[in-house]
Amino acid sequence: MKALVLNGVGKDSRHLDRIEEVAVRELRSLQWEVEALILRDIEIAPCMGCFGCWVQTPGVCLIDDAAREVTRKMVGSDLVVYVTPITFGGYSSELKKALDRSIGLISPFFTRINGEVHHKKRYARAPNLLGVGIVHEPDEESARIFKTLIGRNAINMHNPAHAAWVVNEDQSETEIHELMHTALGELGVRS
Amino acid sequence: MNSEGNRVLLLVGSPKAPGKSVSEALGAYVIEKMEARRWSSETIFIRMSLQSDEGRAALVEAVKTADLIILSFPLYVDSLPAPVIRAMELIAEARFDKGTHFVAIANCGFPEAQHNKVAMSICQRFAHASGLEWAGGLALGMGGALSGQRLEEQGGMVRNIIKALDLAVDAFAENKPVPDEAIRLMAKPIIPGWMYTTMGNIGWRRQANCYGVRKKIRDRPYQR
Numbered sequence: 001m002k003a004l005v006l007n008g009v010g011k012d013s014r015h016l017d018r019i020e021e022v023a024v025r026e027l028r029s030l031q032w033e034v035e036a037l038i039l040r041d042i043e044i045a046p047c048m049g050c051f052g053c054w055v056q057t058p059g060v061c062l063i064d065d066a067a068r069e070v071t072r073k074m075v076g077s078d079l080v081v082y083v084t085p086i087t088f089g090g091y092s093s094e095l096k097k098a099l100d101r102s103i104g105l106i107s108p109f110f111t112r113i114n115g116e117v118h119h120k121k122r123y124a125r126a127p128n129l130l131g132v133g134i135v136h137e138p139d140e141e142s143a144r145i146f147k148t149l150i151g152r153n154a155i156n157m158h159n160p161a162h163a164a165w166v167v168n169e170d171q172s173e174t175e176i177h178e179l180m181h182t183a184l185g186e187l188g189v190r191s
Numbered sequence: 192m193n194s195e196g197n198r199v200l201l202l203v204g205s206p207k208a209p210g211k212s213v214s215e216a217l218g219a220y221v222i223e224k225m226e227a228r229r230w231s232s233e234t235i236f237i238r239m240s241l242q243s244d245e246g247r248a249a250l251v252e253a254v255k256t257a258d259l260i261i262l263s264f265p266l267y268v269d270s271l272p273a274p275v276i277r278a279m280e281l282i283a284e285a286r287f288d289k290g291t292h293f294v295a296i297a298n299c300g301f302p303e304a305q306h307n308k309v310a311m312s313i314c315q316r317f318a319h320a321s322g323l324e325w326a327g328g329l330a331l332g333m334g335g336a337l338s339g340q341r342l343e344e345q346g347g348m349v350r351n352i353i354k355a356l357d358l359a360v361d362a363f364a365e366n367k368p369v370p371d372e373a374i375r376l377m378a379k380p381i382i383p384g385w386m387y388t389t390m391g392n393i394g395w396r397r398q399a400n401c402y403g404v405r406k407k408i409r410d411r412p413y414q415r
């Protein structure tokens with residue numbers, strides 16, 4: 001089983017990398033093959049909103065940079081983990097720069113899911129999604145928005161299972177490890 | 192509040208070029224109406240402003256000197272486009288505590304306006320974290336039926352949008368938040384849902400056809 005960990009921690013909060021590192025260790029201890037990408041070290045241009053990835057070079061973004069590889073790796077994974085400082089309830093800009101460039105993973109064509117319009121799948125199988133959001137201090141509203149966002153993304157990107165966990169930046173390694181363990185159990189992918 | 196000398200700042204959150212985005216068309220309408228009420232205005236395209244140190248500094252400075260900030264953006268992956276989040280991070284770092292009113296206008300590609308809900312919560316949270324005063328948000332669906340043209344030139348389809356924005360402008364001029372009626376009108380479907388999705392699906396095929404990839408539109412280039 002392959003996991004791709006996207007670390008969206010910004011350059012001014014590198015101390016938060018340890019949370020990604022615990023997540024990676026937990027997955028490796030369960031025999032997952034893990035690749036972690038530190039997005040702040042990867043040059044990724046912003047999406048230009050052209051929909052070229054749907055109508056011009058279907059499935060591939062027109063901008064030829066590292067985002068293409070990130071997207072390819074997402075397709076090739078059984079689990080994608082977003083590690084991000086919760087930023088106003090949502091993702092950090094470092095994580096989001098990669099996600100905006102990944103919509104080639106789905107089809108432009110519309111379908112209905114739970115009474116709402118979404119896009120159809122492009123690939124037969126999408127990875128499961130785990131969101132690990134980091135907060136500076138307990139913040140229920142931010143946690144609520146973050147969990148809703150992960151759930152909404154999972155519908156749009158057709159992730160078969162998803163879970164969202166919020167950790168405090170000063171939580172101990174043991175606690176984070178416990179949270180990861182529970183989250184993976186929730187996803188049904190502990191081993 | 193005396194409207195003389197007041198300043199409105201439009202932040203365009205679409206990465207598209209000037210003149211091309213729905214976000215700009217919606218925001219520009221509000222700006223014109225505020226100018227007619229003698230507000231001075233400034234428009235900043237976020238993606239471009241982030242390309243240089245000067246641009247970033249000008250962005251933060253413009254936020255500092257505004258009396259009303261309007262962020263108009265497209266919904267990207269259930270949230271805001273990455274450059275907009277980057278701008279928010281910079282603004283929150285600078286934190287002004289001036290209580291400047293902050294309004295968000297969201298448009299999305301799905302027919303239902305409710306897709307914008309999470310992004311609106313994020314905007315509200317951002318305002319709170321930056322010492323701005325949340326003055327409400329307007330959200331619409333079916334953005335794919337609109338264009339970057341001036342709103343007045345987009346036909347009868349946009350009449351509720353115009354009504355909504357007019358109500359909002361009346362409120363802004365009196366330093367009031369976005370009225371509920373404006374939110375309701377903005378969220379109204381501009382054409383029937385089935386028509387939007389049918390035309391949308393035809394549109395994707397037609398565009399793919401133009402690029403000679405109609406048969407490839409369902410390709411899976413990264414299939415493992």
Ligand SMILES: Cc1cc2nc3c(=O)[nH]c(=O)nc-3n(C[C@H](O)[C@H](O)[C@H](O)COP(=O)(O)O)c2cc1C
Nearest residue numbers: 049205212213214265266267268269299300301334
């Ligand atoms: C990368 C990307 C992600 C998008 N994600 C969503 C989404 O999650 N939900 C939605 O309804 N529309 C989504 N859209 C569609 C845009 O919100 C829509 O096309 C909008 O009208 C564009 O506005 P603009 O002209 O101001 O850029 C997405 C578009 C792009 C390019």
